[in-house]
Amino acid sequence: MTKKTLLTIVKTVLPLLLGVYLIWVFFANMAEDPKKLTAFYKAISEANYWWILLSVILGVVAYFSRSYRWKYVLEPLGYQTNFWNRYHAVMIGYLINLTIPRAGEASRSAMLYRSDGVPFSTSFGTIIAERAIDLIMLGSIAFLTAVLGYDDFFEIKTQIIEKFGGSTSNSTNDFPWKWVVYGVVAIAFAEITIKQEQISNSSKSNSDDS
Numbered sequence: 001m002t003k004k005t006l007l008t009i010v011k012t013v014l015p016l017l018l019g020v021y022l023i024w025v026f027f028a029n030m031a032e033d034p035k036k037l038t039a040f041y042k043a044i045s046e047a048n049y050w051w052i053l054l055s056v057i058l059g060v061v062a063y064f065s066r067s068y069r070w071k072y073v074l075e076p077l078g079y080q081t082n083f084w085n086r087y088h089a090v091m092i093g094y095l096i097n098l099t100i101p102r103a104g105e106a107s108r109s110a111m112l113y114r115s116d117g118v119p120f121s122t123s124f125g126t127i128i129a130e131r132a133i134d135l136i137m138l139g140s141i142a143f144l145t146a147v148l149g150y151d152d153f154f155e156i157k158t159q160i161i162e163k164f165g166g167s168t169s170n171s172t173n174d175f176p177w178k179w180v181v182y183g184v185v186a187i188a189f190a191e192i193t194i195k196q197e198q199i200s201n202s203s204k205s206n207s208d209d210s
Helices: 003-031 034-046 049-077 083-099 103-116 120-148 150-163 170-174 177-209
Strands: none
Touching (some): 003 034, 049 083
16 A cells, blocks of 8 residues: 555545544533433424525535636636636635634645645735625625615614613714714725725735746
8 A cells, every 4th residue: 555545545534533523522412411412303303404405505506606716816817727626625725714713715725736836825815805805795785784774773773772771862863873884884895995906916916926
């Protein structure tokens, strides 16, 4: 048996053994409290598996689309990459994030460097640019929510205050909270846009240097 074959077996067997061990620990802890175990089996039996199936499908589509989107960020920099290599890099990144938060982004770049030879600094710059775009989209959604759901937001706020014994005075209601919310969201959106531009320029300069 060659060293490479042995290493492949270890990489395959160890995660499986770890998964089996974690499942055993999970059920062993629940077995100590019969009520928790009963509630668990009840939740499993009463779950709507059509919604679970739909969530799984949407999750897989999201992973594939993220891998496909990465292609359009790398190609303008002059790098042709394999789809499955990008997909595996993304999935490994998610796995690493479960153990060390945010370390998965670096592992994505490392995996793509090993499989397709894309420099670490370049691919990592594209990942940061992706995160900036995600923040812009999140900011846009937050802005639309603030604009379209303003009345609902403050109605919920009033209900929470009344539930916990607070008072909603007229002076508080007369304060122009709407414009405060709009201003905060606008400032955050502008900050995200500026940061995204800085990241894009930094990524472009790194690719030129390489």
